Structure formats: structure tokens, C-alpha cells
Amino acid sequence: MTTIAPTVTVRVLGQPGDRHDEILSPAALEFVGRLVDAFGDRRLEILKERMRVRDRLASGSPLDFSLTTGRIRADDSWRVAPPAPGLTDRRVEITGPPDRRMTVNALNSGARVWMADFEDATSPTWNNVVDGQLNLLDAIERRIDFTTPEGKRYELGEQLATIVVRPRGWHLTEDHLEFDGHPAPASLVDFGLYFFHCAQRQIDAGHGPYFYLPKLESRGEARLWNDVFVLAQDLLGIPRGTIRATVLIETITAAVAMEEILYELREHSSGLNAGRWDYLFSLIKTFGHRTDFLLPDRAKVTMTAPFMRAYTELLVRTCHKRGAHAIGGMAAHVPSKDPDAHQAALAKVRLDKEREAEDGFDGSWVAHPALVPACREVFDGVLESRPHQIERTRDDVEVTAAQLLSVRRVSAPPTPEGVRTNISVALRYFAAWLRGQGAVALDGLMEDAATAEIARVQIWQWLRHRVVERATVVDLMEAELDSLGAQYPWAPVDDIRALFERTALARELPAFFTNDAYSRHLVDRRPEGDHRPEGQS
Numbered sequence: 001m002t003t004i005a006p007t008v009t010v011r012v013l014g015q016p017g018d019r020h021d022e023i024l025s026p027a028a029l030e031f032v033g034r035l036v037d038a039f040g041d042r043r044l045e046i047l048k049e050r051m052r053v054r055d056r057l058a059s060g061s062p063l064d065f066s067l068t069t070g071r072i073r074a075d076d077s078w079r080v081a082p083p084a085p086g087l088t089d090r091r092v093e094i095t096g097p098p099d100r101r102m103t104v105n106a107l108n109s110g111a112r113v114w115m116a117d118f119e120d121a122t123s124p125t126w127n128n129v130v131d132g133q134l135n136l137l138d139a140i141e142r143r144i145d146f147t148t149p150e151g152k153r154y155e156l157g158e159q160l161a162t163i164v165v166r167p168r169g170w171h172l173t174e175d176h177l178e179f180d181g182h183p184a185p186a187s188l189v190d191f192g193l194y195f196f197h198c199a200q201r202q203i204d205a206g207h208g209p210y211f212y213l214p215k216l217e218s219r220g221e222a223r224l225w226n227d228v229f230v231l232a233q234d235l236l237g238i239p240r241g242t243i244r245a246t247v248l249i250e251t252i253t254a255a256v257a258m259e260e261i262l263y264e265l266r267e268h269s270s271g272l273n274a275g276r277w278d279y280l281f282s283l284i285k286t287f288g289h290r291t292d293f294l295l296p297d298r299a300k301v302t303m304t305a306p307f308m309r310a311y312t313e314l315l316v317r318t319c320h321k322r323g324a325h326a327i328g329g330m331a332a333h334v335p336s337k338d339p340d341a342h343q344a345a346l347a348k349v350r351l352d353k354e355r356e357a358e359d360g361f362d363g364s365w366v367a368h369p370a371l372v373p374a375c376r377e378v379f380d381g382v383l384e385s386r387p388h389q390i391e392r393t394r395d396d397v398e399v400t401a402a403q404l405l406s407v408r409r410v411s412a413p414p415t416p417e418g419v420r421t422n423i424s425v426a427l428r429y430f431a432a433w434l435r436g437q438g439a440v441a442l443d444g445l446m447e448d449a450a451t452a453e454i455a456r457v458q459i460w461q462w463l464r465h466r467v468v469e470r471a472t473v474v475d476l477m478e479a480e481l482d483s484l485g486a487q488y489p490w491a492p493v494d495d496i497r498a499l500f501e502r503t504a505l506a507r508e509l510p511a512f513f514t515n516d517a518y519s520r521h522l523v524d525r526r527p528e529g530d531h532r533p534e535g536q537s
């Protein structure tokens with residue numbers, strides 16, 4: 001146990017791993033402790049406010065752009081900070097968890113930016129969290145090169161992507177670190193450890209400490225992040241305004257506060273990203289009880305649906321009006337070893353990126369190195385020698401809250417195949433997540449926490465509206481669990497069933513499956529000081 005001046009005590013409850021002490025140094029923990037001390041209570045208030053808003057919307061309050069912040073939207077004089085070094089040209093951004101191989105592969109991929117992800121693509125086991133930080137530090141120090149036992153060499157090239165770290169969202173805790181007896185907010189752990197170790201190193205290397213901020217639900221959450229940035233910079237003597245953060249607009253309540261979110265973070269903002277998968281999840285979670293929000297099979301809800309177009313058009317307009325980058329989202333198709341399937345996946349990704357580039361986005365996300373060239377070619381075609389198209393203000397775009405919510409136009413009951421697919425995806429993804437893998441390719445699609453959330457909340461919604469029989473879902477679930485158990489003898493089938501029952505089949509819809517699964521399955525509750533490997537007693 002360490003005491004952090006003047007009052008905060010920290011306990012590291014996670015089992016020690018190789019070189020973890022380099023990340024969990026007393027000075028780094030003191031720094032995180034100061035952030036927790038300053039902002040822990042405000043985070044709790046924010047979580048309560050989320051519940052209040054959710055209850056209000058569930059009981060019929062209308063969702064709209066706020067009247068009280070109308071002056072922020074009407075004031076044409078403010079802009080966000082200019083693009084920071086390494087973030088001017090963002091035409092291709094690759095995303096992925098910061099595991100060691102992927103860190104090297106992503107940095108070498110030819111993408112301009114690598115979004116190193118502790119949120120949707122990471123299952124936050126203690127090892128993944130601390131090793132991820134170590135990999136980032138090693139990559140920045142250029143000491144990450146290694147050779148696998150099979151003889152495959154991984155080494156950083158000359159032209160590397162700019163690193164942008166996505167810490168976990170405000171809803172999660174890091175239970176392996178306790179400050180004054182309370183689990184630490186996971187956001188502050190991921191942000192704080194990276195900032196402490198890497199901010200100055202990134203500045204020295206000609207870039208800076210850059211972040212993606214996930215799952216924000218309001219302007220107040222953006223203000224909280226901005227205050228975290230101000231204190232973090234002050235504590236380390238780094239000039240204010242050095243940090244840059246791109247906010248994912250991936251909740252329906254954030255969609256009606258995009259401009260306010262940019263405003264709160266304007267000194268540190270590097271734009272907005274259209275996080276389409278969590279956005280769909282948020283729509284179903286918020287309005288799933290309403291029959292006019294009955295969405296069809298997941299595969300049928302595409303980015304050309306009018307309510308999704310309203311969302312992306314508004315995002316581009318808002319960003320460019322304020323001098324900020326608008327970054328596109330993730331097309332879920334991933335490369336395949338089958339040549340025909342591979343070409344089909346490439347064509348779908350290309351189409352998605354073409355629409356984004358033509359709509360005015362300044363760059364977009366890909367999930368795999370083999371997709372970088374397709375995205376780059378599309379944006380090269382539109383941007384030519386310009387680094388972005390921020391000057392293309394979309395004054396032609398007018399989006400109302402009603403358009404963002406015009407789901408009824410695509411509303412339809414699911415097909416039997418759609419039901420089976422969602423059950424199968426959710427269960428197989430849960431199996432991977434419980435094993436420590438936060439992103440997987442299933443049936444040619446990238447699946448991560450956001451896409452799996454859609455799968456499970458759709459099942460909940462279809463049951464609630466009785467467009468699917470409970471007995472059918474239970475039968476399909478058992479059949480899928482049987483095949484999962486046969487294919488992967490290691491899969492904890494009973495845990496996966498119980499997780500699905502609690503998060504998809506229960507009457508009340510839990511806000512995130514990850515809170516439940518984390519506290520039951522990823523938290524290592526062995527007594528402090530018991531450092532025997534897991535499974536040995």
C-alpha cells in the first residue's frame with residue numbers, strides 16, 4: 001500500500017506481471033491518484049445524470065437540441081484549436097487493441113493514425129490494460145521490435161502512424177487499482193497512465209498526447225474531460241492546449257449536443273468521429289421500448305438509412321463549421337482468405353469510404369491493415385493534395401432531432417436468420433471477451449464490444465415487443481452453446497449462457513454487458529499478496 005500526498009492511498013490488487021512495475025511506478029500511481037481525487041465524484045454524478053436522462057426519455061420526454069445552449073450554436077465566432085502535429089492529415093486511421101503484434105502492425109500499416117483502443121476492441125483484463133500501456137511506451141521509445149518463437153520478425157519501420165489512445169468510457173471501473181478503498185475510474189487509469197509516461201515523450205518526438213473519447217452522452221461529460229486535461233497538463237508542466245481529443249459521437253444524446261461538445265473541448269479538440277455501432281446500440285437502448293424504434297436485422301440497418309444519414313451529415317456540418325476534423329466510422333467487413341469473399345469485402349469497404357469522402361469527411365477508420373490502401377485511394381481521390389476538406393462547410397445541411405429519430409421508416413420485424421445471427425454473434429463474442437480478446441472476426445465481420453452490444457440489445461428488444469418467441473431464443477441459444485462448446489472446449493459455456501440471460505433475456509435491460517461481465521469474470525479477487533498464477537491453489 002502506498003500513500004499519495006496528501007491524503008489518497010492506493011492499493012494495486014492486480015497480479016504483478018513482467019515489467020508492470022515500469023508502468024505502475026509510485027510516481028505514475030500518484031499522478032493517477034490526483035486525477036481520481038479531483039474527478040472521481042464528478043464521474044459518479046455524471047453516471048447518475050445518465051440514469052436520470054435515460055429515465056426521462058423512457059417516460060416520454062422529447063429529445064431535442066438544448067434551448068439553454070442555443071447561444072453556443074448561434075455564436076459564429078468560436079473555432080476549435082488548429083490541427084496538431086501529426087493530426088493534420090487523417091485520411092486513413094487504423095484501429096485495434098494495443099497488443100504487441102498489433103501495435104507494430106498498426107504503426108507500420110501506412111495509415112496516418114493508429115487509434116490504440118482500450119475500449120471497444122479490448123477486453124480489459126489486468127494484463128491487457130497494463131501490457132497495453134507498456135506496448136505504447138515501448139513503441140514510442142522504439143524498443144518494441146521482437147521475433148516470435150516461429151521466427152517471424154516484428155520491427156517498426158520509418159513512417160509510423162500517429163498514436164491516438166482511446167481510454168475506456170466513464171461507465172467502467174478498474175477494480176485492480178483502488179484509491180482510498182474505491183475502484184478507480186477506468187477512464188482516468190487509461191488516460192492517466194498513458195499521459196504520465198508518454199505525453200512528454202510524444203511531444204519530444206514531434207507529436208503530442210492525443211486521445212479518442214468514447215461513449216460520451218452530454219456536454220457535461222466533455223467538460224469533465226476538458227477539466228481532466230487541464231489538471232493533467234498543469235501537474236506535469238505541459239502547456240495547456242497540448243492535448244488533442246477527438247470525441248466519438250456514438251450516443252443519441254451526444255448527437256444533439258455535438259456543437260456543445262466541441263465547444264467544451266475547443267482548446268483541446270481535434271474533431272468528432274461517427275461511431276456508428278455504439279450509436280445504433282444507444283438508439284435501441286434509449287428508445288427500444290417504443291414500437292416505432294423496432295429495428296430490423298442488424299445487417300439491414302445500413303449507413304444509407306435516412307436516420308443514419310442525418311447523423312453523419314450533421315456531424316460533418318458541425319465539425320467543419322468549427323474548423324474541426326470529421327472522421328468516418330468503421331465498415332465492419334474484414335479481409336478473407338477466400339479471394340472472392342476478399343474482393344467482396346474490399347468492395348463494400350470502398351463503397352462506404354466513397355460515401356463518407358463525398359459527404360465531406362476528412363478521413364475514416366479501417367479495422368485491418370489490408371484495408372488501408374482502399375481507404376487511402378478513396379480519400380486521395382477526393383482530397384487530392386489537400387490534407388483535409390475542413391473548408392467544405394456543409395451549409396446545405398439542416399438536420400432536426402426528428403430526422404435523427406426517424407427510425408420508423410426502416411422499422412421492420414426480424415427474420416429467423418437475423419435472430420439466429422444475433423444470438424450466435426453475441427455468444428461467440430462473449431466467449432472471446434471472457435478469454436481476454438476484445439475484437440474478433442466472425443463470419444467475415446469485425447465484431448467488438450459495440451457490435452456485440454447491438455446483437456444482444458436487439459434480442460432484448462425483439463423479445464420485449466414479442467416479435468420473437470422466448471422459447472425460440474432459448475432453443476437457438478442452447479444450440480449455439482452446444483456448438484461453441486464442441487468447437488472450443490475451453491469456452492466457459494455456463495458463464496456465457498448466464499451472461500446472455502442476464503443481459504439479453506432479463507426484463508430490465510442492463511446499460512452495458514461489459515460492466516456485468518467485468519465484475520463477475522475479469523476481476524481477479526485473489527487476496528493481496530497472493531501472486532500464484534491463476535488456477536493454482
Ligand SMILES: CC(=O)SCCNC(=O)CCNC(=O)[C@H](O)C(C)(C)COP(=O)(O)OP(=O)(O)OC[C@H]1O[C@@H](n2cnc3c(N)ncnc32)[C@H](O)[C@@H]1OP(=O)(O)O
Nearest residue numbers: 095096102105106120121277330367368439440441446450
Ligand atoms: C466499433 C468500433 O469501435 S471499431 C474499433 C474497434 N475495433 C477494432 O479496432 C477492431 C480492429 N481489428 C481487429 O482487431 C482485427 O482486424 C480482427 C480481430 C477483426 C481480425 O484480426 P485477425 O483475425 O488477426 O485477422 P488476420 O488473421 O487477417 O490478420 C492478419 C495480420 O494482420 C494483423 N492485423 C489485423 N487487424 C489489425 C489491426 N487492426 N491492427 C494491426 N494489425 C492487425 C494481425 O495481427 C495479423 O498480423 P500477423 O500476420 O503479424 O500475425
Ligand SMILES: O=CC(=O)O
Nearest residue numbers: 275276277278450
Ligand atoms: O467506436 C466506434 C463505434 O462504432 O462504436
Ligand SMILES: [Mg+2]
Nearest residue numbers: 120275278450
Ligand atoms: Mg464505440
